[in-house]
Amino acid sequence: MSETTADPDCHDGHAPGHGYIQDKDKYLARLKRIEGQARGIHRMVDENQYCIDILTQISALTSALQNVAIGLLDDHLRHCVVDAAKSGGPAADAKMAEASAAIARLVKS
Amino acid sequence: MSETTADPDCHDGHAPGHGYIQDKDKYLARLKRIEGQARGIHRMVDENQYCIDILTQISALTSALQNVAIGLLDDHLRHCVVDAAKSGGPAADAKMAEASAAIARLVKS
Amino acid sequence: MSETTADPDCHDGHAPGHGYIQDKDKYLARLKRIEGQARGIHRMVDENQYCIDILTQISALTSALQNVAIGLLDDHLRHCVVDAAKSGGPAADAKMAEASAAIARLVKS
Amino acid sequence: MSETTADPDCHDGHAPGHGYIQDKDKYLARLKRIEGQARGIHRMVDENQYCIDILTQISALTSALQNVAIGLLDDHLRHCVVDAAKSGGPAADAKMAEASAAIARLVKS
Numbered sequence: 001m002s003e004t005t006a007d008p009d010c011h012d013g014h015a016p017g018h019g020y021i022q023d024k025d026k027y028l029a030r031l032k033r034i035e036g037q038a039r040g041i042h043r044m045v046d047e048n049q050y051c052i053d054i055l056t057q058i059s060a061l062t063s064a065l066q067n068v069a070i071g072l073l074d075d076h077l078r079h080c081v082v083d084a085a086k087s088g089g090p091a092a093d094a095k096m097a098e099a100s101a102a103i104a105r106l107v108k109s
Numbered sequence: 110m111s112e113t114t115a116d117p118d119c120h121d122g123h124a125p126g127h128g129y130i131q132d133k134d135k136y137l138a139r140l141k142r143i144e145g146q147a148r149g150i151h152r153m154v155d156e157n158q159y160c161i162d163i164l165t166q167i168s169a170l171t172s173a174l175q176n177v178a179i180g181l182l183d184d185h186l187r188h189c190v191v192d193a194a195k196s197g198g199p200a201a202d203a204k205m206a207e208a209s210a211a212i213a214r215l216v217k218s
Numbered sequence: 219m220s221e222t223t224a225d226p227d228c229h230d231g232h233a234p235g236h237g238y239i240q241d242k243d244k245y246l247a248r249l250k251r252i253e254g255q256a257r258g259i260h261r262m263v264d265e266n267q268y269c270i271d272i273l274t275q276i277s278a279l280t281s282a283l284q285n286v287a288i289g290l291l292d293d294h295l296r297h298c299v300v301d302a303a304k305s306g307g308p309a310a311d312a313k314m315a316e317a318s319a320a321i322a323r324l325v326k327s
Numbered sequence: 328m329s330e331t332t333a334d335p336d337c338h339d340g341h342a343p344g345h346g347y348i349q350d351k352d353k354y355l356a357r358l359k360r361i362e363g364q365a366r367g368i369h370r371m372v373d374e375n376q377y378c379i380d381i382l383t384q385i386s387a388l389t390s391a392l393q394n395v396a397i398g399l400l401d402d403h404l405r406h407c408v409v410d411a412a413k414s415g416g417p418a419a420d421a422k423m424a425e426a427s428a429a430i431a432r433l434v435k436s
Contacts, residue, residue, distance in 0.1 A: 020154070024155075024157075027154050031151040031154060032151060034147050034151075035144065035147040035148050035151055038140065038143050039144050041140055042140040042141060042144055045129070045133060045136050045137055045140060046137060048133075051181050051182070051184065051189065052185065052211050054181060055178055055182060055214070056211065058174055058177065058178045058215075059214040062175070062178075062215075062218045063326075065167055065171050066171070069171075069325070070318070070321065070325055072163060073321060074314070074318040075160065076160040076164075077299070077314050077317060080160065081295070081299070081303070082310070082314070085303035085304060086303060086304055086306075088304075092300070093296075096292070099295060100292040102161050102164045102165065102168075103288065103292075103324075104288045105164070106164065106168055106321075106325050107287065107288055107324045107325055108284060109168040109172050109175070175434055175435060178434070179430065179431045179434055182427065182430060183424075183427040183430075186408070186423050186426060187420075190408070191412040191419070191423070194408070194412035194413060195412060195415075201409070202405075205401070205405050205409070206401075208404060209400065209401040212397065212401075212430055212434075213397045215430075215434045216397055216433045216434055217326075217393060238372070238378060242373075242375075245372045246372055249372060250369060252365050252368075252369075253362065253365040253369055255365075256358065256361050256362040256365045257362050259361075260355060260359060260362055263347070263351065263354050263355055264351075264355060266351075269347060269400070269402065269403040270429050273399055273400060273429045273432070273433065274429065274432065276396045276399075277396070277429075277432040277433055277436040279392060280389055280392050280396075281436050283389050283392075284389070284436070286385065287389075290378050290381060290382055291378070294378040294379065317379070320382045320383065323382070323386040327389045327393070
């Protein structure tokens with residue numbers, strides 16, 4: 001719960017109307033599944049399974065991660081960024097720059 | 110250890126000269142780390158951490174997965190595909206088609 | 219200049235304070251270069267140049283396109299989306315959904 | 328027709344059995360279309376069209392480029408790489424390393 005990178009209202013569990021928090025259970029379930037996929041890939045290598053089958057699972061895991069990222073970003077835009085935009089000022093500009101940098105990392109990764 | 114999708118020589122633990130097997134410990138260590146990264150992202154959501162910080166970790170995990178995939182594919186080309194190419198015939202063609210399909214999935218994911 | 223998909227204020231040339239318009243010359247120059255890169259790849263194939271060299275140019279062109287997209291998206295967030303957020307209402311929600319869908323297409327392409 | 332990066336047999340127009348050459352007309356047509364798409368995006372910016380519509384066209388162009396790259400890579404594996412694999416030796420290893428590096432650039436771009 002670091003307070004360094006952002007307005008705490010934007011991600012604090014005590015402000016349930018903000019960001020991804022309202023879908024938290026859905027995200028936790030998806031990430032649990034993703035963790036299981038990662039464990040499954042580890043097991044496939046351990047069992048000397050066929051490279052191509054492992055690559056297929058890596059592509060599936062990458063897509064699952066991208067979908068979580070796209071969902072989190074959407075929630076972030078609809079809550080933190082909208083709130084910052086309404087307040088205006090340099091904090092809003094910083095919020096936009098931060099969101100754009102996160103988008104750039106996702107597009108390039 | 111499904112025998113359906115490929116020549117077992119190409120990924121069987123008893124043929125240590127083939128594919129990723131010679132780097133198996135390295136891959137297992139990287140995948141263990143990836144599993145830990147997935148678990149860390151789950152924990153970040155559970156602790157209501159800041160969306161942008163979570164997105165940064167997702168980008169890092171995606172890159173780590175891509176690097177494992179690129180490594181596995183390189184090993185696959187150097188061993189299974191080269192062996193198939195030397196043997197020739199329809200099995201070699203099938204091997205190429207399979208490798209190309211895996212590359213396409215990675216490029217598009 | 220279709221008026222169907224968006225508030226014309228958000229992309230109309232007569233409102234120079236909005237969106238990418240203030241950087242229009244910069245974008246036009248980058249897109250001119252991109253067009254030249256595409257023409258160069260066509261010429262490489264026509265001259266039977268080496269596949270790997272062509273692939274290198276395609277990767278470079280893809281990166282250049284992604285960078286233009288990231289820039290346009292950043293401008294869009296800072297102008298159209300911020301303005302919509304300030305106005306609020308269903309139009310703001312539609313704007314966010316539209317931006318998120320564009321981001322998803324970029325991340326997945 | 329640089330002879331520096333590769334065996335000329337692997338991409339020379341006089342060896343029509345090799346690489347992408349047999350599909351050359353198909354690739355030239357696709358790249359012509361890609362050049363037109365790039366020109367269209369330039370025109371959209373010039374006409375101050377809506378950012379989101381431009382981003383949609385950029386995603387479409389990126390996908391078209393990826394598909395050309397995947398096709399060229401498939402042709403390259405089936406011809407140049409197979410031939411190198413059959414010959415063996417350090418030239419074959421260099422060919423594999425080169426193909427893997429090209430794949431890595433595509434996956435990461």
